[in-house]
Amino acid sequence: xxxxxxVMLFCVAGMFAVAAVLGYWRARAASYLLxxxxxxxxxxxxxxxIPAHRWVPLYKGETTLWFALAVSxxxxxLFKLNTRSWLIGIFAAFAVLFLLSNLxxxxxxxxIQPPALQSMWFVPHVCSYxxxxxxxxxxxxxxxxxxxxxxxxxxxxxxxxxxxxFGLFSLGMVIGMLWAKEAWGNYWTWDLKETWALVAWLLYxxxxxxxxRNKTAALLLLLVxxxxxxxxxxxxxxxxxxxxxxHIYGH
Amino acid sequence: MPNCTDFSNMHFSHTHKLWQRPxxxxxxxxxxxxxxxxxxxxxxxxxxxxxxxxxxxxxxFLLLACCIGVCIVAHDRVGVVFLCSSVALQTAVLGFxxxxxxxxxxxxxxxxHYSFVLCYLYLxxxxxxxxxxxxxHIKTRWIFFCLHATVAIMLLxxxxxxxxxxxxxxxxxxQHTTNTLQTQTDPIPLPFTITLTRFDxxxxxxxxxxxxxxxxxxxxxxxxxxxxxxxxxxxxxLTQMGYAPSASGYDSIVxxxxxxxxLPLRFALxxxxxxxxxxxxxxxxxxxxxxKKAKQHPYSEKILIS
Numbered sequence: 001x002x003x004x005x006x007v008m009l010f011c012v013a014g015m016f017a018v019a020a021v022l023g024y025w026r027a028r029a030a031s032y033l034l035x036x037x038x039x040x041x042x043x044x045x046x047x048x049x050i051p052a053h054r055w056v057p058l059y060k061g062e063t064t065l066w067f068a069l070a071v072s073x074x075x076x077x078l079f080k081l082n083t084r085s086w087l088i089g090i091f092a093a094f095a096v097l098f099l100l101s102n103l104x105x106x107x108x109x110x111x112i113q114p115p116a117l118q119s120m121w122f123v124p125h126v127c128s129y130x131x132x133x134x135x136x137x138x139x140x141x142x143x144x145x146x147x148x149x150x151x152x153x154x155x156x157x158x159x160x161x162x163x164x165x166f167g168l169f170s171l172g173m174v175i176g177m178l179w180a181k182e183a184w185g186n187y188w189t190w191d192l193k194e195t196w197a198l199v200a201w202l203l204y205x206x207x208x209x210x211x212x213r214n215k216t217a218a219l220l221l222l223l224v225x226x227x228x229x230x231x232x233x234x235x236x237x238x239x240x241x242x243x244x245x246x247h248i249y250g251h
Numbered sequence: 252m253p254n255c256t257d258f259s260n261m262h263f264s265h266t267h268k269l270w271q272r273p274x275x276x277x278x279x280x281x282x283x284x285x286x287x288x289x290x291x292x293x294x295x296x297x298x299x300x301x302x303x304x305x306x307x308x309x310x311x312f313l314l315l316a317c318c319i320g321v322c323i324v325a326h327d328r329v330g331v332v333f334l335c336s337s338v339a340l341q342t343a344v345l346g347f348x349x350x351x352x353x354x355x356x357x358x359x360x361x362x363x364h365y366s367f368v369l370c371y372l373y374l375x376x377x378x379x380x381x382x383x384x385x386x387x388h389i390k391t392r393w394i395f396f397c398l399h400a401t402v403a404i405m406l407l408x409x410x411x412x413x414x415x416x417x418x419x420x421x422x423x424x425x426q427h428t429t430n431t432l433q434t435q436t437d438p439i440p441l442p443f444t445i446t447l448t449r450f451d452x453x454x455x456x457x458x459x460x461x462x463x464x465x466x467x468x469x470x471x472x473x474x475x476x477x478x479x480x481x482x483x484x485x486x487x488x489l490t491q492m493g494y495a496p497s498a499s500g501y502d503s504i505v506x507x508x509x510x511x512x513x514l515p516l517r518f519a520l521x522x523x524x525x526x527x528x529x530x531x532x533x534x535x536x537x538x539x540x541x542x543k544k545a546k547q548h549p550y551s552e553k554i555l556i557s
Contacts, residue, residue: 058456115458115478183479185488185508186418188411190361195351202348209400210337210344228352240358 006106008044009065012037013099016072016092023089030088031079037095038072045069056118061102061109063126068098070127071134082160094134121179128172133229135165136204140226147219166204173197192239193247196232200225274333279342286373287350290366300363311412314372318379322387334380340401343377346370371408378405418508420492423447423461425499432507441507443467443484450494450501459494461503476505486510 015037022030045065049055057063075091078084102109113122139161142154176194177187188194203225211218236242269277325331333339347370354361361367382405419432419439428446432439449462461476465484474482474489481490490506 112455112457115456118456118458119479182481183490184492185481185490185506185510192355195355195361199348199351202344205400205404206341206344210340212341228348239355241360 005044005047006103008040008047009099009103012041012044012068013096013103015040016068016096016099020089020092020096023087023092024085027079027085027088030085030092031076034072034076034088034092038069038076041065041069041072056120057122058113058118059109060111060113061106063113063123064098064102066123066127067130068095070131071095071098074131074135078160078164082157084157090138091134116183119179119183121175121182125172125175125179128168128175132165132167132169132172133233135161135168136226136229139165140222143219143222147215162204163208166201166208169201169204173201191247192236192242192245193232196228196236200228200232203228272329274329274336274338276338276342278333279338282373283342283346283370286369287346287366290364290369293365297365300365300368307412311375311409314375315379315409318376319383322380322383331380334377335384339377340381343370343374347374375405375408378408381405417510418506420504420506422495423463423503423505424497425450425502439509442487445489447503448473450503452494452501459491459501459503461491461505463489476503 015033019030019033019037022033045062048062048065057066071091072095075087075095078091079087139158142158142161146152146154146158176197180189180194181187203221207218207221207225211221236245236247269281321331322335350366350370351361354364354367378401382402385399385402419434421432423429423445425447428444430441430444432441444466446464446466447461448464450459451462452459458477463474463476463482465472465474465482467484476482476489476491478491481488483489486509488508488510490508491503492506493504494501495504496502
């Protein structure tokens with residue numbers, strides 16, 4: 001990692017951290033700080049790609065920079081739409097985590113991506129999924145809080161997070177289908193990752209469009225959907241046909 | 252033609268029996284259970300599933316025609332009313348998802364099990380009934396109907412029946428020429444001769460490249476095959492999948508795909524885009540409507556939009 005990039009990332013991480021702390025009390029100031037950090041981060045990302053004359057992510061460190069940009073951008077957009085001050089804090093904190101992973105382990109920055117992931121589709125596909133995971137996780141958390149309190153104070157926010165997360169999830173799937181067609185020749189191969197992504201997607205679809213009227217059943221459906229989502233991300237290697245999966249990248 | 256009705260909230264007396272009108276959650280679960288049992292039975296009794304295009308496309312069109320016909324002719328029958336209800340959609344979707352999960356845990360590919368096919372067909376029927384019902388009760392503008400999530404998903408599932416690709420993963424050895432693909436049954440002839448002249452691995456980027464010579468009708472072409480950069484020859488697509496060590500260095504693992512029907516595949520892609528757009532528009536529309544009502548009633552956040 002160059003000195004310029006390292007210094008820039010430190011500045012951006014500092015701005016995001018201050019925005020995360022200020023978010024609840026001075027939401028407007030925090031949002032301006034977040035926006036400034038995003039601009040600086042975009043400049044930093046541009047400083048990697050423009051001199052190299054490429055837009056395909058080659059190194060693993062580049063992808064975490066894109067994640068930080070996507071998370072901070074999503075937080076800023078949601079704050080502008082919903083004016084919830086805590087949104088700034090949460091999303092800025094997640095962006096700081098992504099930046100810290102690069103700053104604390106600079107040797108990993110130039111770890112080469114597997115060849116299958118060196119594609120223009122990688123960043124939009126993974127960013128859509130990652131943002132949707134975050135939003136759906138928050139929506140489930142707020143639903144549990146509402147259920148425990150036996151109130152509906154967070155219902156409006158939960159619905160907004162859920163539908164935005166579901167929309168991003170759908171977008172990630174469509175981008176993945178387009179990428180799969182280009183890379184593997186098939187839109188859909190019933191690979192493990194694709195199958196479990198579809199399972200989670202169907203559960204969220206039913207929750208949004210035809211959820212059970214019983215609140216306990218609805219919350220259980222949401223929790224099962226979240227479990228499927230997390231299993232899709234972290235648990236596929238436990239399945240018997242995992243070594244044959246196209247999403248396990250190796251030789 | 253009845254609207255989509257949710258019977259799950261109706262209060263049934265303790266004397267309600269199964270299959271007594273109107274059908275509800277119990278009946279939906281019974282239908283799903285029966286489909287799964289029949290699927291398991293068929294899997295034991297019948298040969299392996301080998302239904303391909305154009306049989307799948309013909310079956311999809313037949314199903315579409317039957318569903319629309321039944322909706323129009325027998326709209327007041329208890330079965331049709333049930334299939335248009337949200338309970339049927341719940342049970343069909345949840346049953347389909349559960350079947351996928353179960354087969355995945357058992358290490359079985361979904362397309363090789365009859366239970367999956369039956370659940371898929373049941374879900375497609377429910378989606379077709381819901382879409383027909385929505386078409387007959389358009390309350391919003393035509394564009395929002397087209398972008399309705401359920402209609403969009405129905406289009407996607409319908410288009411999936413046009414899947415016509417046949418794929419085969421082949422291990423190519425260096426300096427070895429072939430013009431057929433060996434399968435477990437009959438060899439598949441290729442319209443060209445293929446030779447792997449060289450296989451390179453870039454130690455810096457990790458990228459691996461197959462240098463192929465494609466010969467057809469007296470003409471030769473040198474092709475570089477890399478990951479994410481497939482090569483297309485007429486209806487055939489060659490995709491670099493990986494490599495494996497061998498006595499002479501490395502063998503290239505290439506996937507050969509034959510897809511003669513490109514038009515239905517583009518239809519599937521457009522259906523997928525309609526799904527994404529439909530969901531995004533439905534979400535934005537409901538979200539902004541809710542914000543508008545929240546601004547009109549600033550002290551109340553409990554706003555439910557049907």
